[in-house]
Amino acid sequence: MSDIPEREARVFMRAGKRQPLTLVRGEGVRVWDEEGCPYLDFTAGFAVDSLGHCPPVVVAALAKQAATLLQVSNVFYSVPQVELAELLVEHSCLDRVYFVNSGAEANETAFKLARKWGKLHKDGAFEIIAAENSFHGRTLAAVSATGTARYREPFTPLMPGFPFVPYNDVEAIRAATNERTCAIILEPLQGEGGVNVPAPDYLRQVRHWCDERNLLLILDEVQTGIGRVGALFGYERAGVEPDIMTLAKGLGSGVPIGAVLAKEHASVFEPGDHGNTFGGNPLMTAVGRDVLRYIIEHDIPANAERQGERLMAGLRGIEDRHPEVKETRGMGLLRAIEFHEAIADAVNLRCIANGLLVNVVKPTALRLMPPLNVSEAEVDEAATLLERSLTEALAGLKQG
Numbered sequence: 001m002s003d004i005p006e007r008e009a010r011v012f013m014r015a016g017k018r019q020p021l022t023l024v025r026g027e028g029v030r031v032w033d034e035e036g037c038p039y040l041d042f043t044a045g046f047a048v049d050s051l052g053h054c055p056p057v058v059v060a061a062l063a064k065q066a067a068t069l070l071q072v073s074n075v076f077y078s079v080p081q082v083e084l085a086e087l088l089v090e091h092s093c094l095d096r097v098y099f100v101n102s103g104a105e106a107n108e109t110a111f112k113l114a115r116k117w118g119k120l121h122k123d124g125a126f127e128i129i130a131a132e133n134s135f136h137g138r139t140l141a142a143v144s145a146t147g148t149a150r151y152r153e154p155f156t157p158l159m160p161g162f163p164f165v166p167y168n169d170v171e172a173i174r175a176a177t178n179e180r181t182c183a184i185i186l187e188p189l190q191g192e193g194g195v196n197v198p199a200p201d202y203l204r205q206v207r208h209w210c211d212e213r214n215l216l217l218i219l220d221e222v223q224t225g226i227g228r229v230g231a232l233f234g235y236e237r238a239g240v241e242p243d244i245m246t247l248a249k250g251l252g253s254g255v256p257i258g259a260v261l262a263k264e265h266a267s268v269f270e271p272g273d274h275g276n277t278f279g280g281n282p283l284m285t286a287v288g289r290d291v292l293r294y295i296i297e298h299d300i301p302a303n304a305e306r307q308g309e310r311l312m313a314g315l316r317g318i319e320d321r322h323p324e325v326k327e328t329r330g331m332g333l334l335r336a337i338e339f340h341e342a343i344a345d346a347v348n349l350r351c352i353a354n355g356l357l358v359n360v361v362k363p364t365a366l367r368l369m370p371p372l373n374v375s376e377a378e379v380d381e382a383a384t385l386l387e388r389s390l391t392e393a394l395a396g397l398k399q400g
């Protein structure tokens with residue numbers, strides 16, 4: 001290892017944990033460390049690099065737009081911004097788009113939209129029911145809506161108005177609804193919470209409840225959107241339409257961009273209600289536009305579905321051969337393998353040693369989320385490396 005960790009320790013805020021690896025280069029599904037060692041990257045920038053590392057479509061869009069127009073204030077019209085918004089509207093069930101820079105900011109914006117809608121249409125209702133184990137980001141309102149106590153507690157008092165209910169429990173949503181409720185925010189499947197897939201009719205029942213009680217359904221598709229779960233959007237797999245949807249991560253395939261989409265009836269912002277400096281700037285929206293076009297034209301969600309099933313078959317094979325595995329689950333190319341014991345860290349370290357990058361999503365579980373254009377051979381290689389790493393970690397733990 002180089003001196004990067006030591007240098008960082010002197011100057012960086014210690015807000016997050018690092019893996020013992022400094023990455024310097026990427027191409028396709030592989031990244032390389034400073035010593036030139038390659039790794040098969042099944043983290044993909046945490047479900048961001050939808051087309052792999054340094055995909056030609058992103059490199060070309062960046063170069064072209066960088067030489068044309070980088071940034072203008074949002075007080076002016078911009079061509080790539082409108083083109084990306086048109087594409088999103090054309091290919092989703094939503095009618096209007098607003099651009100931001102990250103997933104957390106997309107959710108912040110969705111909360112403002114829902115609160116304003118509550119003021120206009122529901123007598124000032126402002127509560128947004130959220131799920132336990134959810135993840136919506138780390139800004140103050142987003143973390144207030146995030147159902148993981150350890151992310152919230154250091155920052156209390158938080159933003160009021162986010163009651164929590166267990167995920168995958170429609171009855172709990174019904175019970176938590178009152179005259180203050182304006183919306184419900186859910187992930188189609190929980191990513192950071194451990195890749196938790198709800199019952200097939202969960203979102204349909206929630207949608208039904210929202211219709212009955214005149215509530216907005218906000219789907220946080222920051223992780224599931226843009227092909228990750230085998231359809232362009234997770235809501236398609238669930239057979240429901242949200243009133244508001246948030247996107248980020250895979251939309252830019254490596255560049256920071258987020259978006260909030262809303263149906264016409266929920267699109268209640270008026271000029272002056274919201275704004276930002278960088279959101280939707282020409283550079284990021286030109287990339288987002290070309291990425292989304294590529295994903296649609298090459299039917300990348302279909303590849304995510306195919307390879308996701310192949311990955312799942314590989315994980316199930318590991319499960320069959322190793323009683324230490326409790327469960328494998330997920331959808332498309334968002335998958336997890338759960339162990340009976342808290343051995344995910346140990347397995348992850350062996351994965352790194354064997355040239356595979358995965359994510360310790362819980363002490364007992366690893367998450368796999370490769371680029372959406374991953375090949376069969378790469379999926380098979382990952383399954384082989386993962387099984388080898390598990391075997392080695394178990395042997396190491398036995399030896400103590």
Ligand SMILES: Cc1ncc(COP(=O)(O)O)c(C=O)c1O
Pocket residue numbers: 046102103104105107135136137138187191192220221222223224248249
């Ligand atoms: C479902 C979901 N929402 C929101 C976020 C926050 O996105 P960002 O890190 O871009 O703020 C994440 C990040 O992992 C996420 O998975």
